[in-house]
Amino acid sequence: MSRTKTPGPSPLSVVAVAGTRRRLVLAALAGSAADLAGVALIASAAWLITRAAEQPPLAALSVAIVAVRAFATTRGIFRYGERLAGHDVALRAQAGTRERLYRALIPAGPLPQRGADLLSRMVDDTDAVQDLLVRCLLPAVAALVTGLTAVVIAGFLLPVAVPVLAAGLLAAGLALPAGTAAAARRWSARIAPARADLAARVADLVHGAADLAAYGARDEALSAAMDADSRLARLERGQARINAAALGIGVLAQGLTVAAVVWVAQGAGLDRVATAVLALTSLVAFEPALALGAAGERFAAVLAALRRLRETAATPPAVREPDEPAPPPEPPLTVEVEDLVVRHGGREPALNGVSLTLTPGRRVAVVGPSGAGKSTLLSALMRTVEIQSGTIRLNGTDVRRLSSDDVRARVTGLTQDPYVFQASFLDNLRLAGPRASTGEIEAAVRRARLDAWAGRTGWDTVLGEDGRTVSGGQLQRLALARALLYDPPVLLLDEPAEALDEETADLLTADLLDATRGRTTLLVTHRLRGLEQVDEIVVLEGGRVTQRGSHADLVGVPGYYRDLWESEALTRRHA
Numbered sequence: 001m002s003r004t005k006t007p008g009p010s011p012l013s014v015v016a017v018a019g020t021r022r023r024l025v026l027a028a029l030a031g032s033a034a035d036l037a038g039v040a041l042i043a044s045a046a047w048l049i050t051r052a053a054e055q056p057p058l059a060a061l062s063v064a065i066v067a068v069r070a071f072a073t074t075r076g077i078f079r080y081g082e083r084l085a086g087h088d089v090a091l092r093a094q095a096g097t098r099e100r101l102y103r104a105l106i107p108a109g110p111l112p113q114r115g116a117d118l119l120s121r122m123v124d125d126t127d128a129v130q131d132l133l134v135r136c137l138l139p140a141v142a143a144l145v146t147g148l149t150a151v152v153i154a155g156f157l158l159p160v161a162v163p164v165l166a167a168g169l170l171a172a173g174l175a176l177p178a179g180t181a182a183a184a185r186r187w188s189a190r191i192a193p194a195r196a197d198l199a200a201r202v203a204d205l206v207h208g209a210a211d212l213a214a215y216g217a218r219d220e221a222l223s224a225a226m227d228a229d230s231r232l233a234r235l236e237r238g239q240a241r242i243n244a245a246a247l248g249i250g251v252l253a254q255g256l257t258v259a260a261v262v263w264v265a266q267g268a269g270l271d272r273v274a275t276a277v278l279a280l281t282s283l284v285a286f287e288p289a290l291a292l293g294a295a296g297e298r299f300a301a302v303l304a305a306l307r308r309l310r311e312t313a314a315t316p317p318a319v320r321e322p323d324e325p326a327p328p329p330e331p332p333l334t335v336e337v338e339d340l341v342v343r344h345g346g347r348e349p350a351l352n353g354v355s356l357t358l359t360p361g362r363r364v365a366v367v368g369p370s371g372a373g374k375s376t377l378l379s380a381l382m383r384t385v386e387i388q389s390g391t392i393r394l395n396g397t398d399v400r401r402l403s404s405d406d407v408r409a410r411v412t413g414l415t416q417d418p419y420v421f422q423a424s425f426l427d428n429l430r431l432a433g434p435r436a437s438t439g440e441i442e443a444a445v446r447r448a449r450l451d452a453w454a455g456r457t458g459w460d461t462v463l464g465e466d467g468r469t470v471s472g473g474q475l476q477r478l479a480l481a482r483a484l485l486y487d488p489p490v491l492l493l494d495e496p497a498e499a500l501d502e503e504t505a506d507l508l509t510a511d512l513l514d515a516t517r518g519r520t521t522l523l524v525t526h527r528l529r530g531l532e533q534v535d536e537i538v539v540l541e542g543g544r545v546t547q548r549g550s551h552a553d554l555v556g557v558p559g560y561y562r563d564l565w566e567s568e569a570l571t572r573r574h575a
Contacts, residue, residue: 020089020096024133027085031138032145034078035288039146039281041071043153046280050273086138090130097129097309104313128305136299143173143288150285154261157278161264165282168257172250173289177296180246184300187239192304194232201225239297246293254286319386319404328406329395331489332360333520335381335411340390342373342380349388350376352543356536358490363513363521365531367561368540374524375416377540378492381522383407413492418479420470425478426459432482441485447515448481449507450474473504480512491521498526502571506530528565537561 048064147169154161205212205225212218261282265275335358342351351373358364366374379385381392383404392399399407421428429441436444445451453474463469470478476496483491496512497505509530512523523534531537532551539547539554539561547559554561 020092023085023089023092024137027082027089027133028138028141030078030082030085031142034075034082035142035146036149037071037075037078038287039149039153039284041068041075042280042284043277044068044071046276047273050276054273082138086134087130090133093133094126094129098126101126101309101313105315125305125309128302131298132302132306136295136302139288139291139295143292146285146288147173150281153281154278157274158265158268158270160268161261161278161282164260164264165257165285168253168260168282169285169289172253172257172286173292176246176250176253177292177299179296180242180293181296181300183242184239184297185304187235187242188301188304191232191235191239191301192308194228194235198225198228198232201228242297243294246297247290250286250290250293254283254290257286258283319383320400321404322401325403325406326397326401328402328410329397331410333394333410333489334359334396335490335520335522336391336393336396337377337381338391338393340377340380340392341388342376342385343388344376344385349543351380353390354540354543354545355390356538356545356548358520358522360520361518362536363516363519363523363534364536364538365523365525365534366538366540367525367528367531367564369526369560372540373543374526374540375494376543378494378522378524381411381490381492410488411490411492412486412488413483414476414479414494414496416494416498418475418482420463420475420478422462422464424460424462425454425457428463428478429481429485432486436485444481444485447484447511448477449511450477450481453477473508476508477511480508480515484515489520491516491519493521493523493525495524495526526564528561528568 044064044067048061048068051064052061150169151162151166154165201221201224205221208221209218212221258279262275262279265278270278337354337356340351340354341349343349354373354377356364356366366377368374376385380387381399383399383402387400394402394407394410421431426441429444430436433440433444442451445454476498480493480496483493493512493516497508505527506529509525509527513530513533516523525531528551535550537547537549537551537554538545539559541560547554547557547561555565556562
């Protein structure tokens with residue numbers, strides 16, 4: 001028995017238009033009214049000019065004169081209203097779509113896109129929401145209303161001209177956009193990867209400029225970026241030719257249709273005034289339809305962009321949220337980890353049967369070689385990776401029954417790679433305490449031993465993106481100040497002295513242990529200096545606990561801990 005394939009969600013489902021439908025209807029009505037006013041203006045002007053040529057009494061032209069003035073004025077008013085309402089809707093929809101995408105990405109697991117490609121999707125592809133409404137939907141509605149009105153007018157003036165005008169309008173407003181959309185789909189499938197490739201290469205040039213210069217690879221990288229730019233430019237020129245060809249074909253269809261309408265009118269013996277009105281009405285009715293050629297091309301690109309956004313938004317979350325989260329436990333907290341198993345993909349378990357307990361005020365250090373599973377343990381505690389088996393309990397409640405946000409509000413801290421935003425030093429601190437007072441911020445900075453540097457540089461000094469204007473020690477102390485300012489019940493510290501020189505690492509570790517005195521803390525480190533002060537040391541190797549106890553206990557027995565302690569002691573003696 002054959003199985004029917006269930007269609008996936010439409011690309012349009014990613015567009016956030018809730019709350020803007022009324023404005024969208026107003027924009028469509030205003031745009032249609034503006035185009036109808038244009039048709040009425042041309043029709044009344046044509047009647048006025050041809051009738052005036054017959055030199056009738058002025059009273060016979062007064063209504064037409066007033067109509068020309070009225071339609072000329074209202075056309076501008078309606079067009080302004082359409083632009084105002086249309087762009088308001090488009091911007092609101094774009095903002096809503098970006099917000100929806102951000103909310104989908106916050107709990108997402110590893111993303112398949114590179115950083116530059118993801119940024120391109122977040123910026124360029126969300127811009128497509130504006131084009132969907134302003135350059136595709138609204139022009140299509142206006143063209144439909146205007147075309148039907150022109151056909152109705154033709155039916156009153158000369159019924160035999162209706163098929164001719166309708167055929168021309170269908171060719172320009174339906175067949176031509178369909179053709180440009182089909183051609184554009186092929187181009188869009190090539191342009192989007194080319195744009196993402198260029199964005200990635202530019203990002204490499206900007207962020208890796210120092211390394212490229214140091215190893216003499218700058219010219220090669222620049223040449224590769226220029227080649228990517230040339231490929232994208234060639235593709236975009238090819239796409240631009242579609243627009244030009246579509247416009248030319250549309251104008252040709254317009255001219256041929258008007259000529260055919262005039263020929264039919266003359267053959268039917270229509271008078272000069274009616275013929276002029278019919279010809280000019282047919283001519284102006286094509287204006288909205290001609291815009292649909294470019295709209296068809298853009299619509300294909302918009303659908304491709306929305307498919308990419310939907311693909312990004314559909315990234316599965318890193319952890320499964322409970323359908324009905326349990327009430328979060330209140331401090332003081334006891335954290336119990338029992339037989340914890342965590343696996344990344346189909347590989348060997350990163351953690352395999354790990355157990356430990358953190359009681360209020362207790363400080364535990366987790367040490368081990370690279371790849372032992374130390375950072376994975378912290379990720380599991382913060383609910384950023386899924387638990388395969390075993391349990392983590394907060395005051396007896398399994399964290400899988402709690403909202404991940406509630407867990408991170410109580411168990412969080414200093415990550416291994418802290419990020420510095422392109423903002424002031426003060427704003428980078430306020431990330432962890434938006435409502436913190438000045439005194440609280442200054443206290444956190446003092447406890448992180450960053451107050452002297454803050455006094456020299458100033459609180460309003462803008463820090464470079466990704467910490468490029470701060471040293472490694474300052475970056476770690478900034479992250480520590482954030483963690484202390486956030487003040488979670490359980491503080492997690494992931495390799496705070498990573499990649500620092502020996503002296504800076506020792507100073508930071510000493511300050512960190514002093515700042516966490518009396519605070520429930522889990523410290524992950526590969527350095528043993530200062531661990532005499534913690535309550536328990538857990539040694540992880542290959543995802544398993546191989547040793548545990550105090551510093552005095554572990555340094556006296558053979559194993560990883562004593563070997564590392566002796567290695568560090570030897571290094572210090574040589575230094």
